[in-house]
Amino acid sequence: MKQSGILYLSAKDVENSGLSMIEIISSVEDILKEKYFKRIEMPPKPGIHPRSDAFIHAMPAFIPRMDIAGIKWIAGYLQNPEKGLPYISGILVLNDPETGLPISVMDASWITAKRTAAITALSAKHLARKDLESIGIVGCGVQARSHLEALSVIFKGIKKVRAYDIVKEKLFLYADYVRSNFNYDVIESTDPKEAICGSDIIITATPILSKPKPIAKFEWVKKGSLVCPIEFDSYWDSNTFSKPDRLFTDDVMQLKYYKKIGRFKAIKRIHGELSEIIMGVKKGRINEAHRITVVNLGLALVDVAVASQIYEKAVKKNLGVLLPY
């Protein structure tokens, strides 16, 4: 569906497109199959760092089977929340693969929140225990909300959320959000250890720091749990990456790239990629007592695939503003 101009979709338009979490998870699963067969183009994301503890990443991807191409240009600025601005912001450009012309420019923050949570939920489907009941959340911002939404789609037995945020007000707001949207008990933890100990899955969604300041200790993680650090290696100690029974990622090549530039130094062995587990080529969880770490760094593929679905829906609903070439 191509138009004679660039369709601009604001954050509200993106949200109003009505793409559901179930649709996003299912699209992520499909796209990961394409990734497994290497029927995609997605170079490791380059980034610039205009301020300390700030990044702007370029994330291009082309998916031949769907014939879609695009790039996400996404920033994370640690100081933004103090200025009343979002930590994560960005835009995504979709291109017509035939001509290269941009067909849409859209806000990328909603997509980033939803697709990151969808990948975690899919990882958890294969790597967490099936009887998962409790979720530990550290960093109660945007991702903490979308992660609960995505996990609730996959796991029907969730009973408890243990949450912690360094900013008390954010913790309380998050607890209210959980109570009003889910039928789960919420524990407002007074320290990160309380949120992590005893949880079946732990999501750490604190800022990505240029110099990691490990706070969480792998020894706090109980047997059988899944650790999901979405803040790269900013929050967890080195044992989290060197001592899990198994360690997986959404993209081996990207993880190796980050190791080369000095991150994730403690990782000794990568047991496989999520796409290999989905295809049944590698086993995810093989022992109920294993402690597993999954390092998902974010896939441009998924951004572009989700954006393309949003674009299709937005055109049908007549959303956005058509900008002239």
Ligand SMILES: NC(=O)c1ccc[n+]([C@@H]2O[C@H](COP(=O)([O-])OP(=O)(O)OC[C@H]3O[C@@H](n4cnc5c(N)ncnc54)[C@H](O)[C@@H]3O)[C@@H](O)[C@H]2O)c1
């Ligand atoms: N891996 C991926 O694919 C991916 C994708 C998107 C975002 N991210 C990362 O996820 C993280 C969260 O993003 P977000 O949009 O939810 O940000 P956000 O600003 O909405 O939330 C971050 C929360 O962490 C809290 N926090 C900060 N330092 C803390 C600490 N030391 N202990 C406990 N809480 C602390 C903040 O108060 C805030 O509530 C960021 O690091 C972001 O870069 C990763």
